[in-house]
Amino acid sequence: MPSNVKREISMQTERLIPAALTMVIALLAGCAASPAPTPVPDGDYCQTVMKPRRKVCIFGGVPPAPMATEASVLDGVAGAFTVYIVRSNWGDPTELAELRSPGSPVIQTLPRTFARLRLPPGPHELSLGWKTGATQTIVAGGAGEVQFLQLKGWAFWTQRDFSLTKIDKATALKLTRHSKFVGDVGSQ
Numbered sequence: 001m002p003s004n005v006k007r008e009i010s011m012q013t014e015r016l017i018p019a020a021l022t023m024v025i026a027l028l029a030g031c032a033a034s035p036a037p038t039p040v041p042d043g044d045y046c047q048t049v050m051k052p053r054r055k056v057c058i059f060g061g062v063p064p065a066p067m068a069t070e071a072s073v074l075d076g077v078a079g080a081f082t083v084y085i086v087r088s089n090w091g092d093p094t095e096l097a098e099l100r101s102p103g104s105p106v107i108q109t110l111p112r113t114f115a116r117l118r119l120p121p122g123p124h125e126l127s128l129g130w131k132t133g134a135t136q137t138i139v140a141g142g143a144g145e146v147q148f149l150q151l152k153g154w155a156f157w158t159q160r161d162f163s164l165t166k167i168d169k170a171t172a173l174k175l176t177r178h179s180k181f182v183g184d185v186g187s188q
Contacts, residue, residue, distance in 0.1 A: 115183030
């Protein structure tokens, strides 16, 4: 075969390979694209976990957000002991954690969410449960008193742990600024 023909074939191959690779990459990119998000019904709230890619949702029971002024001040009411639980921690795993107070409905939480409990004055045991564990804490307060708790979660491989710690109102306001209101339990 003459050398100029070999050179021409070689140049055509050099042009063809990048074009073929570009086409294969474009086809594979279409397969790897994330699916269109599914609509979330009213009363539900979902967050996406990146690895493995899945959604974690609170189904039903997510109340409408309190009025802007009410949510921005986190105040209590005269006849009840009010507890705000804020879940916002940098290492918090995207996993449901359920908050319970005896005689009250369960409040499901995810990262960057907060809830309000309006309880009768006196001591109350709050239970916190998740897939692999549970913990309790006692809160006590009088009528008109407000307490703020931060629900902190952490994860290391398959280990998960959550705890409740007291915080001040300024910290609670800062943590709720970009959080979703997910629970409102009135006194029973």
